[in-house]
Amino acid sequence: EPEVTQTPSHQVTQMGQEVILRCVPISNHLYFYWYRQILGQKVEFLVSFYNNEISEKSEIFDDQFSVERPDGSNFTLKIRSTKLEDSAMYFCASSDSTPATNEKLFFGSGTQLSVL
Amino acid sequence: AQRVTQPEKLLSVFKGAPVELKCNYSYSGSPELFWYVQYSRQRLQLLLRHISRESIKGFTADLNKGETSFHLKKPFAQEEDSAMYYCALRRIYNQGGKLIFGQGTELSVKP
Secondary structure, three states: OOOOEEEOOEEEEOOOOOEEEEEEOOOOOOEEEEEEEOOOOOEEEEEEEEOOEEEEEOOOOOOOEEEEOOOOOOEEEEEOOOOHHHOEEEEEEEEOOOOHHHOOOEEOOOEEEEEO | OOEEEOOOOEEEEEOOOOEEEOOEEEOOOOEEEEEEEEOOOOOOEEEEEOOOOOOEOOEEEOOEOOOOEOOEEEOOOOHHHOEEEEEEEEEOOOOOOOOEEOOOEEEEEEO
16 A cells, blocks of 8 residues: 655754655645644644645644645655754645545654754 | 544553443534544554444444544454554545544553
8 A cells, every 4th residue: 555655754953943854645645734743642733735735724833834845746844943842743644636535644654853 | 612532541451342432522513533543653544434434443433413422432352453543523525624633542452
């Protein structure tokens, strides 16, 4: 079965530094997402992306965050100036555009971001 | 407010015992409910969705709109069912829409 690929699996950075988390969604999928999970807390929606633009974003997704699909395969999440509270597991997900009753999200294995 | 509540952080049962993982939700519109599962060292994956009315790996879940619940059940638990289970919702037929997750329940099935 095709998979969503995320790199790196672990990222350690200093507070204030920029990080880019990378994802390769499943090739024929058209909807892309970032979620995150702070240790011990819920999986939280960050942003969804469709047709080369953000379709929805949460309150968490402030000006420090941005997403990009630089080519036909990658989908990146950039945090411009990381804060301690950005430490979390970040999940990328994708889904296809078949009728809504068949849609399901495919998740990547996550990138564990640690901000020191 | 849109919210999914899973009251149990950990549920521990013996193999062969029935299992019920509770999920309650609060949502102003018409929700679509899901159960996602994460086995050890694996990725989050869809287990089942209420619209499909299917049974996956012996698990079923019925949407009870009166009680705003979507409990996950299995009559006879197996050791391989041990995993983290997340209840989630989104607006119905909202293709590409965000999922709202519960806190998750860790199911531990002992031999």
